[in-house]
Amino acid sequence: MTEAAQYFSRELLAWYRANKRDLPWRMNRDPYRIWVSEVMLQQTRVDTVIPYYNRFMDKFPTAAALAAAPEEEVLKCWEGLGYYSRARNLQAGAQEVAERHGGVVPDNKELVSALRGVGPYTTGAIMSIAFNRPEPAVDGNVMRVLSRYFCLEEDIAKPATRVGIEKLAASLIPDGAAGDFNQGLMELGALVCTPKSPGCLTCPVMAHCEGRAAGKEHVLPIKTKAKPPRPERRLAALVIGTGAHEGKILVRQRPDTGLLARMWELPHVLDPQQSDTVKKKGRGAKAKAAEQAELMAESAGSVAAALPPAAVREMQMDALCRTLAAEEKLLVRPTGWWGEAEHVFSHIVWDVQVYRADYGFVLDEETDEFAYAGVGVGRGASQAAAETAAAYEPNGADREAAGLFGDAAVSGDHAAEALPSNYRWIGPEDMRELAFPNVFLRLLREYWI
Template identity: 55%
Template sequence: MSEKDKELFFSSELLGWYRKVRRDLPWRRSRNPYHIWVSEIMLQQTRVDTVIPYFARFVERFPTLIDLADAPEEDVLKHWEGLGYYSRARNLQAAVREVAASYGGEVPADKESVSGLKGVGPYTAGAILSIAFNQPEPAVDGNVMRVLSRFFCLEEDIAKPATRVRMEALAKRLIPEGAASDFNQALMELGALVCTPKSPGCLTCPVMEHCEGRMAGRENELPIKTKAKPPKKVYRLAVFIEGTREHAGRVLVRRRPATGLLARLWELPHVEAPNESVWASSESAGVWLAGSLAAEGLLVKPKDVVADAEHVFSHLHWYLKVWTAVAEDASLLPGEADDYRWVGPEDFDLLAWPNVFRKLVSDYFNRDFY
């Protein structure tokens, strides 16, 4: 069988398989380019089952592109809470505002314009153009690279950017005439349902007959991917600063900066310990915590350790010890200043939190301490 015949076999069988078994996913119920765009942003590095409830809530609250463009940022972040990679939400809103301003509120259907939108890279541009507009552009994600690596027995490292570029050339060639939308989704569907990272379901695979990786008995070794470095350990000390008088029953929280990790989300005040030893010893940690907070304008006296928490990011591993603390002089604490506020059980749920702090603060209000 020639290479061309093998490609024709692959495309034809895969397309037929997809049209028979495709899942009924919320964003597949229309070709609304805005809805498909939202789904593709949410699906970046995020599983389908995780996205489904977020997508439903998001398009209910922001049914049209203009609704999202006009919404307050806090509202958008609140609907993204827990989904991770929060710059996706900020970039998405910036991008729909650009579409509202420069493209009359209609998602542009040409490659240059779509690729120029914030948060839209090569994959997402191809996904929008192919899925929403049926244009023959490749949409190469991790699923597609795994499927192609196995079927064509490709040994290039899929962690390298250059590999994705070559895969795009192949994926584009494979798109059947007039079927870009279904075919690109078929590639991803196969990767998600059959050609899975571990123990691929070759026996139910529609293209197993000519899969070179399988024929070589190497389906479990492919794709080749260099390993990521382990996350760096960081030791942090956080505090529940308990309110008194008019702030009784509340704790002091702050909003994170507009860029970087967990941008614009709310958190307990916390500082980095110089090393694990200081962090772990209550004597030295209390001193370090008081000094570091004072340097940030928070004059408090640490009391007790009330919780331990860990949080693992892609590149960081937070070890968190959570203290209680009382103000040495409540008048010296920030009032309702920009990035600080007193929060109680009533308004806790109105703010957008990273999971680790949402759980800690929630437990605190539910008296799960002591």
């Protein structure tokens, strides 16, 4: 080990022990508590995590408690934190611990690494922080700090670079102090050796920092830029209940896999207008931005502030109606624009245009066709609504439900039994149980204010 490397390890360890923050997961070295904190901290800032962590540990204090909980409650506890597969994987991991390891997180690198949602970084963090094992825990902070200190110019966006830095980090761990040293590395990255304006003047290892000596502290680490998120326009339906569902709105649960898996949301579809454009033209980033801006109109931040041009509204309502009928077997009749919201994911940015809609259809006994409640085919329904209703082929349950409602249906009630199985009517109180991504939380809170 070089002089500079020994200096680094010694000074960093001393600095950490004198300057470490008092954080809730540093209360003790319970490996379960460390594990939960490390998963929450993945791609997420400390300040954001703290309240979630406290609530989570309060509710699921042990791996056994987490393992036994309904997944719905776990997701609800994670609501707003993002990367929701972390929550589902963490619970799966807790179930492995409960079933295969007697409820105790094993002091074993291979077994920890095999847990669901635990990758190379989290394995190293748990092994070093909870068990003081000399394993490297290389995250973004560590790659930045070491890139600067040793003036490494490899692209830290490449997986191979992380592997190399892991070897270096392992070689730096002082005997018997893996946990404190690894945390010190991250603490330095978070508090001093920050991405944009590193605080070299207060840095405990500045004297031997090669990056600074080379005048490259602002250039390092080298990192290739991520692709910008692709824009998507989503058309959403704010379906307002009547009759038995007065005061409620219609929400649906997302599929088991993929984006926002098993979260709840307003029913929505990809604007077919947009997908055509994307396919045919393959627009550049500028054109995308322009198109997005055009539809955003002059929003003032409030959900209900802007109004797209009337012609656009008509087309979008038509598309929303037809697509929900085709893709979801859900018959709604959009009645007007309600609001909009933007939602930025890592790789997608949604422009959500929300339309009020009526729900409900009744069997017209004269024509034996389904029609929208209170409107009816050919009696004032919008063309799209009329066509989708007329084309709808009722199943037995629909007929039975329509029949059951009888006169109530004619007066604007609807066939509840015909709802697709992943749909529910909810009131504000139901928001306490169901987990929604932030964009829909914002919209629903706005609606229920």
